[in-house]
Amino acid sequence: xxxxxxxxxxxxxxxxxxxxxxxxxxxxxxxxxxxxxxxxxxxxxxxxxxxxxxxxxxxxxxxxxxxxxxxxxxxxxxxxxxxxxxxxxxxxxxxxxxxxxxxxxxxxxxxxxxxxxxxxxxxxxxxxxxxxxxxxxxxxxxxxxxxxxxxxxxxxxxxxxxxxxxxxxxxxxxxxxxxxxxxxxxxxxxxxxxxxxxxxxxxxxxxxxxxxxxxxxxxxxxxxxxxxxxxxxxxxxxxxxxxxxxxxxxxxxxxxxxxxxxxxxxxxxxxxxxxxxxxxxxxxxxxxxxxxxxxxxxxxxxxxxxxxxxxxxxxxxxxxxxxxxxxxxxxxxxxxxx
Amino acid sequence: xxxxxxxxxxxxxxxxxxxxxxxxxxxxxxxxxxxxxxxxxxxxxxxxxxxxxxxxxxxxxxxxxxxxxxxxxxxxxxxxxxxxxxxxxxxxxxxxxxxxxxxxxxxxxxxxxxxxxxxxxxxxxxxxxxxxxxxxxxxxxxxxxxxxxxxxxxxxxxxxxxxxxxxxxxxxxxxxxxxxxxxxxxxxxxxxxxxxxxx
Numbered sequence: 001x002x003x004x005x006x007x008x009x010x011x012x013x014x015x016x017x018x019x020x021x022x023x024x025x026x027x028x029x030x031x032x033x034x035x036x037x038x039x040x041x042x043x044x045x046x047x048x049x050x051x052x053x054x055x056x057x058x059x060x061x062x063x064x065x066x067x068x069x070x071x072x073x074x075x076x077x078x079x080x081x082x083x084x085x086x087x088x089x090x091x092x093x094x095x096x097x098x099x100x101x102x103x104x105x106x107x108x109x110x111x112x113x114x115x116x117x118x119x120x121x122x123x124x125x126x127x128x129x130x131x132x133x134x135x136x137x138x139x140x141x142x143x144x145x146x147x148x149x150x151x152x153x154x155x156x157x158x159x160x161x162x163x164x165x166x167x168x169x170x171x172x173x174x175x176x177x178x179x180x181x182x183x184x185x186x187x188x189x190x191x192x193x194x195x196x197x198x199x200x201x202x203x204x205x206x207x208x209x210x211x212x213x214x215x216x217x218x219x220x221x222x223x224x225x226x227x228x229x230x231x232x233x234x235x236x237x238x239x240x241x242x243x244x245x246x247x248x249x250x251x252x253x254x255x256x257x258x259x260x261x262x263x264x265x266x267x268x269x270x271x272x273x274x275x276x277x278x279x280x281x282x283x284x285x286x287x288x289x290x291x292x293x294x295x296x297x298x299x300x301x302x303x304x305x306x307x308x309x310x311x312x313x314x315x316x317x318x319x320x321x322x323x324x325x326x327x328x329x330x331x332x333x334x335x336x337x338x
Numbered sequence: 339x340x341x342x343x344x345x346x347x348x349x350x351x352x353x354x355x356x357x358x359x360x361x362x363x364x365x366x367x368x369x370x371x372x373x374x375x376x377x378x379x380x381x382x383x384x385x386x387x388x389x390x391x392x393x394x395x396x397x398x399x400x401x402x403x404x405x406x407x408x409x410x411x412x413x414x415x416x417x418x419x420x421x422x423x424x425x426x427x428x429x430x431x432x433x434x435x436x437x438x439x440x441x442x443x444x445x446x447x448x449x450x451x452x453x454x455x456x457x458x459x460x461x462x463x464x465x466x467x468x469x470x471x472x473x474x475x476x477x478x479x480x481x482x483x484x485x486x487x488x489x490x491x492x493x494x495x496x497x498x499x500x501x502x503x504x505x506x507x508x509x510x511x512x513x514x515x516x517x518x519x520x521x522x523x524x525x526x527x528x529x530x531x532x533x534x535x536x537x
Contacts, residue, residue: 081371112469116394123402127374130406134367134413142413149410153403173471304516 016108020097028244029059035288042292069233074136077230081135086231086238089128093245096121100252101176103262103273114175115163118253119156122208125246126152128239129210129217133227144226147299148210148217154306155207161314162201165194166257168321179261186265191258193324196317198258200310202286205250207302209243211287213294214302221296251283252276259283346386353379366412374405388464391471 033048033055040047048055073079099114101107111117126149133145167173169190170181182189191198207214218226228239255261255276262276297305356379359372377400384393464470478486 081368111390113390113394113471116391116398116471120394120398120402123398126402126406130409130413131371134409146410146413149406153406156403173469300514301516 013108017098020108021094024094024097024245024248025241027248028241029063031244031248031284032062032240033059034284035291038285038288039292042289063237066233066237071233071235072230074138074230077137078135081131082230083235085128085132085135086235086242087128088131089125089242090238090245092121092124093242093249096249099175100249101179101256101261102276104176104271106273107176110174110176113173115167115173115178118175118249119160119163122246122249123152123156125242128242129227132231132239136227136230138230140223140225140229141227143223144217144229148227151210151214151217151302151306152208154303155204155310158200158306158310158314159204159208161311161318162194162197162204163257165197165314165318165321166190168318168325169193175256175261179256179263182260182263185267186260189258189260189263194258194317194321196313198254200314201258202250202254202283204306204310205254206287206290207306209246209250209287211243211247212291213297215296216299216302247287248280248284251280251287254283255279342386346383349379349382349386353383366415367409370405370409370412373408374401377401377405388461389470391474 036058037047037055048058051057051061071083073082096118098108099111099117101110129148129152130145133141133143133148136142166178170178172178172181210217216222216226218228223229228236231239259279260275261279262271262273264271264275353376356372356376360369360376363369363372377396381393381396381401384396
């Protein structure tokens, strides 16, 4: 490979990365807008409606506000760790998008171990929270970090087990191949044969992203704002960005693994990238709906749900699935035999 | 010098630096964070060896779970640094002896005939669609099934032992019974009183 070919490869890859990151940032901005509008509608309010037409410029105004605010570093905090924590929580949230297939051909890195890569990167995200809580040198932040660490580690197990179920049916760790294994119609997607795993995966995903009703890591009423209580300005905004990018990530993964990714639900309508976005938006709506509907879980209830309900459910369904694959029960579980 | 060699040198230097950081930092939380960095860099070096399954699993299990629990414990310890430094001169000879033994052993191993670099030619690069996840799975569940099962049983015993060691039921502790909490009806907790409006 010559120098210019190498240079061109790097440039082209950077362009592709920008093509993913810039729309992702815009989606995050407008997800916050959608959240406020949806929760407003559920609570019979109007939501933001002053900046721009129907409040459409509100996210831009928020970004400018956060950018121009001062980033305070508390005294007696560990300055380096305090400032690197938001970056540590944002970087994995974005890097995980490298292996997400948007359509049959549109994927940045088509790697064999794509699913493992996503799992590994989402599990690194917890360091941002832990380091932020510890480096702030504040009791509230520290409690928030402790809660978050315990919660994320617990729910990762249920989530991992749910994904093992997907692996068993599709026979591949490559996210593109997982979608291709669901070809057919809406009834060939994995949500139907793996329904319990789908539910467990999605609820664990809500818990992993520290979203309501599992947001005890922030718990305004008890520990003010949890791990990011001492952050302001852009450093705070990075945590916010990471949380929403992770939400979109969980929704996109649910779509890829259980709702057929870019495949169309009805056989005679063509597949395409549009389906992927529609389905992701549909799953994202659940995040907002949950937040407006459910009261916050108590801490012991969260632990009980993760360890005593979800993990047994997933293990049971994995056993059922293994037997079904062994007996080649169609139309789903004979995929591997083909 | 190829691109891979540059990557190897960068990440191995950071790895060694992080490893030095683990043992020289006074603060135990910072030492644990250095260890996280060391794990991450060794994962990348494994990735260079085309062991992508092991590399990602190292990050997933050690960085994502084990070190989080480690930090969890270390952060809550109240470590006082003064008594730690007290016995430094007293333990120095013993520590030096152990360090020297380890160095001698390592030199011995590396200089041995069967561990020298000539006996280990660079592995042939595989095709892009070669999946070592599948190869590992085949090896573990066919050739080494018995050893794998024995290891699994030993780990299970360890889990049960750890739970048995830490589980203490104190008689005066109050427990919640979630089954009963779920069964509660509105009538058990709430009484609706109808009264006239205040004038």
